[in-house]
Amino acid sequence: MARTTICILHTGGTIGMRRGPRGYEPDPGFLSARMGEMPEFSSAALPAWKLHAFDPLLDSSNMTAADWRAIGNAIVERYDDFDGFIVVHGTDTMAYSASALSFMLEGLAKPVVFTGSQIPLAEVRSDARENLITSLQLVADHPVPEVCLYFGDRLFRGNRATKVTSKGYRAFDSPNFPPLGRIGVDITIDRDLVRPVPPGPLRLTEVGQPEVTDIRVFPGITASMLARFLEHPLDGAVLHTYGAGNAPEHPELLAVLREASERGVVIVNCTQCLAGSVDMQGYATGSGLAEAGVVSGFDMTPEAALTKLFFLLSQNLDRTEVRRLIGVDLRGELTRKA
Secondary structure, X not given: OOOOEXXXXXXXXXXXXXXXXXXXXXXXXXXXXXXXXXXXXXXXOXXXXXXXXXXXXXXXXXXXXXXXXXXXXXXXXXXXXXXXXXXXXXXXXXXXXXXXXHHHXXXXXXXXXXXXOOOOOOOOOOOHHHHHHHHHXXXXXXXXXXXXXXXXXXXXXXXXXXXXXOOOOOOEEOOOOOOOEEEOOOEEEOOOOOOOOOOOOOEEOOOOOOOEEEEEOOOOXXXXXXXXXXXXXXXXXXXXXXXXXXXXXXXXXXXXXXXXXXXXXXXXXEXXXXXXXXXXXOOHXXXXXXXXXOEEOOOOOHHHHHHHHHHHHOOOOXXXXXXXXXXXXXXXXXXXXX
16 A cells, blocks of 8 residues: 655744744745654654745745635645645644635545644754644544644644634634544544535635725724724625624614625624624624624634635625625534524
């Protein structure tokens, strides 16, 4: 039987940085060189791997939709040559990229695992070694045909993950959906949670550059403030509301939302709470938003809601259909109660 071969796409991030005169800095060949020097990465217990470094390497804070397209294209171009993919990525926007790729890669039948580290692989006390080795084993021996995110002994669905700490090794969590896998002495995958392999072939649906924004409701927000956020030519917005999807029930504020919705702006309601779901029928303050044309994001993470807006608004769909699809589970990104 041929040995499994994994493609590692190195987009940048802390994991492959080296210490320079101004602190940690990216070096295109450094991660590959360090992995080549460490005997565990050439162990027969691991699959064969080939690393492709992006040029230039990016701090994930600089990621844009164009970079999501570049990652997607790199996977599509190599899809027939490898059994799976690991995307090495900075932690700051990893959940955005994993969410975006989950929508963009339609017909995905091979594992794609995003990972990175809080401390570079070059450092003695680093989480990079474990994250990389386990990601290789997951892709080769426990393949999940989805876009996933592995970090700190848990495998998450990519569009369900969010970064929860800048200091701990368990940097990510999945507040509204269980991990797909837990890694300890044994690697355990909950196959009941894994989505069925979709019909192929693989197709990359690219995202463009629609005008999309993030708006956080706060005590004292005014209609004039909100109107500036929603000015033309905005296409979509994620509205971060209180609790189960509530916002101030001020007529002027609701009028601004209604005008923007009628103008074609798709406004998605997501809760500011780390866990839980939007229920726009539970309180009058939520019902007022629905009457103004705001649509529920249910229990999507803000990262999933934003990237789903990018994905849907980049296609030739009318706004009524975009609003409908926001509430449809496309890639396991949301839970709707019957």
